[in-house]
Amino acid sequence: MTSIALRKDTPSAQLEKSQIAFSHVTLDLGGKTIIENVSLDVKPGEFLCIIGASGCGKTTALRLAAGLYQPTSGNVSFDGEPMRAPRRDVAIVFQDYGKALLPWRTAAGNVALALETIGMPKAQRPARIDELLKKVGLPHHAAKYPAEMSGGMQQRLQIARCLAQEPKALLMDEPFGALDAMTRQGLQDEVLSLLDASKATVIFVTHDLEEAIYLGDRVVGLLPHPGRIGIDLKINLPRPRDQLTTRENPEFLRLRRELFDFIKASEA
Amino acid sequence: MNWTLTLWRLASFAVAAGLIALWQLIANLKLASPVFLPGPDRAWAALMRGFSNGTLLEKTIGTLEHMFYGWLVASVVGIALGAMIGSSRAMRSYVAPSLEFLRPLPVSAIIPVAIALFGLTQGMALFVIAFGAIWPMLLATVHGFGAVEPRLYEVARSLHMSRLAVIFKIALPSASPDIISGMRLSLTVSLILAVVCEILAGLDGLGHWVLLSARAFRSPDLFAGVILLGAIGYVTALAMSLVEQRLLRWRTSGH
Numbered sequence: 001m002t003s004i005a006l007r008k009d010t011p012s013a014q015l016e017k018s019q020i021a022f023s024h025v026t027l028d029l030g031g032k033t034i035i036e037n038v039s040l041d042v043k044p045g046e047f048l049c050i051i052g053a054s055g056c057g058k059t060t061a062l063r064l065a066a067g068l069y070q071p072t073s074g075n076v077s078f079d080g081e082p083m084r085a086p087r088r089d090v091a092i093v094f095q096d097y098g099k100a101l102l103p104w105r106t107a108a109g110n111v112a113l114a115l116e117t118i119g120m121p122k123a124q125r126p127a128r129i130d131e132l133l134k135k136v137g138l139p140h141h142a143a144k145y146p147a148e149m150s151g152g153m154q155q156r157l158q159i160a161r162c163l164a165q166e167p168k169a170l171l172m173d174e175p176f177g178a179l180d181a182m183t184r185q186g187l188q189d190e191v192l193s194l195l196d197a198s199k200a201t202v203i204f205v206t207h208d209l210e211e212a213i214y215l216g217d218r219v220v221g222l223l224p225h226p227g228r229i230g231i232d233l234k235i236n237l238p239r240p241r242d243q244l245t246t247r248e249n250p251e252f253l254r255l256r257r258e259l260f261d262f263i264k265a266s267e268a
Numbered sequence: 269m270n271w272t273l274t275l276w277r278l279a280s281f282a283v284a285a286g287l288i289a290l291w292q293l294i295a296n297l298k299l300a301s302p303v304f305l306p307g308p309d310r311a312w313a314a315l316m317r318g319f320s321n322g323t324l325l326e327k328t329i330g331t332l333e334h335m336f337y338g339w340l341v342a343s344v345v346g347i348a349l350g351a352m353i354g355s356s357r358a359m360r361s362y363v364a365p366s367l368e369f370l371r372p373l374p375v376s377a378i379i380p381v382a383i384a385l386f387g388l389t390q391g392m393a394l395f396v397i398a399f400g401a402i403w404p405m406l407l408a409t410v411h412g413f414g415a416v417e418p419r420l421y422e423v424a425r426s427l428h429m430s431r432l433a434v435i436f437k438i439a440l441p442s443a444s445p446d447i448i449s450g451m452r453l454s455l456t457v458s459l460i461l462a463v464v465c466e467i468l469a470g471l472d473g474l475g476h477w478v479l480l481s482a483r484a485f486r487s488p489d490l491f492a493g494v495i496l497l498g499a500i501g502y503v504t505a506l507a508m509s510l511v512e513q514r515l516l517r518w519r520t521s522g523h
């Protein structure tokens with residue numbers, strides 16, 4: 001009896017603390033309510049995808065999680081502390097990679113920016129830069145300027161810089177939205193294997209339902225005007241995921257159908 | 269591509285040679301009084317003579333010094349001031365309009381003030397040149413700081429970069445194309461003002477040399493001075509655009 005009662009309250013089951021927590025978050029911008037009463041808990045190491053129609057508030061929600069916006073009411077916390085400003089251990093991968101890189105620095109220089117700022121001694125930087133560029137598949141492009149790189153390479157570079165921050169959480173806003181299908185699938189798998197190694201928590205915004213299911217442990221769908229949570233699905237697909245078998249899994253197809261219907265209903 | 273470039277080079281040399289020939293012709297035909305217009309031959313001879321006895325070299329160095337120190341002060345002060353104004357949104361909106369008001373003030377208006385303050389001295393020249401040359405850099409820096417990609421400021425916030433780091437690692441490099449073209453413009457302004465100050469204050473330099481030659485009707489010497497001034501303008505502008513090309517390599521390297 002006692003042991004069962006205790007079991008119910010074991011810390012690991014009930015008290016696995018959330019890393020990113022939204023509690024009744026509302027945000028008004030320019031006199032309009034953009035996000036309304038959103039509550040959301042993201043556990044450490046969880047891969048959460050946010051989907052929703054264009055303009056429903058996905059980017060805004062991500063910026064709240066990043067500390068780039070402060071809620072009008074409610075609160076956002078990270079590891080139990082209120083998120084008053086951006087944190088170094090929360091890295092943001094912006095959608096417009098072209099604008100988020102320093103065009104006057106080479107690939108190595110862009111990664112170095114993060115290392116300089118976290119105060120890594122100069123002597124240790126080159127090895128770390130090599131390691132990070134290798135990780136994201138750019139080992140031979142250290143001396144290239146962003147203008148000399150393709151979109152996919154620039155986005156890889158931005159990810160490398162974010163990893164240089166050694167983040168506990170990675171916030172990604174439609175990171176592959178502007179890339180072609182082949183590049184996108186390649187990057188999806190790279191991100192999964194990178195995160196497998198780093199164990200960072202991820203919030204990944206995308207408008208691509210299949211991408212969300214393929215990557216995530218959980219998919220949250222937003223309803224528009226104002227942005228609210230409309231659906232919250234657990235993704236019970238085996239890992240490691242595989243571009244062919246995962247996408248053919250009946251569970252994958254069922255989830256895709258469910259999200260598709262959700263989006264259609266939300267746009268109606 | 270290279271071939272057409274060579275052709276253009278040849279064409280511009282041909283034009284220059286043609287103009288010199290025309291000048292020689294006019295001088296030979298005495299279409300203008302030789303007292304006022306020496307031929308290129310006599311101007312060249314004066315140039316050679318001036319250099320062999322060292323006077324022209326000295327004057328050239330004098331002018332280069334006036335120009336360069338004034339430009340240097342203008343660059344340092346202009347960029348620093350521009351960074352101060354430009355890195356704060358409030359300063360940009362309050363101070364920038366009054367800068368736009370001050371800028372079109374002709375520098376000649378400031379010369380009497382400078383003379384009253386400093387007398388006919390090197391200090392006066394430095395002040396006038398720096399004052400006249402500061403505007404392109406100051407305004408380019410203010411403008412460049414205002415035009416920094418906002419996303420980069422968010423990257424800086426996410427990394428917790430210090431204010432100084434943001435200025436030196438993000439705002440200044442981002443504004444550098446504007447600033448460098450401002451510096452090139454200022455270089456020309458500095459040369460002009462160096463000559464003006466030398467003439468007004470009798471400071472040792474090509475401006476003063478030209479003035480004295482004109483007064484003494486030594487027209488070949490006058491022309492030698494003018495040729496040297498032209499050469500200084502040309503060579504410094506060329507050097508500046510080489511520096512620009514090198515510094516802004518990241519911009520042009522497309523694929």
Ligand SMILES: Nc1ncnc2c1ncn2[C@@H]1O[C@H](COP(=O)(O)OP(=O)(O)O)[C@@H](O)[C@H]1O
Pocket residue numbers: 029030032034052053054055056057058059060061
């Ligand atoms: N700074 C802002 N001021 C006013 N309205 C904004 C601002 N940013 C976004 N919005 C509005 O909020 C809504 C959600 O925007 P966003 O989060 O970018 O949507 P999504 O990323 O889902 O496409 C849009 O209707 C947009 O016009």
Ligand SMILES: [Mg+2]
Pocket residue numbers: 058059060
């Ligand atoms: Mg968006």
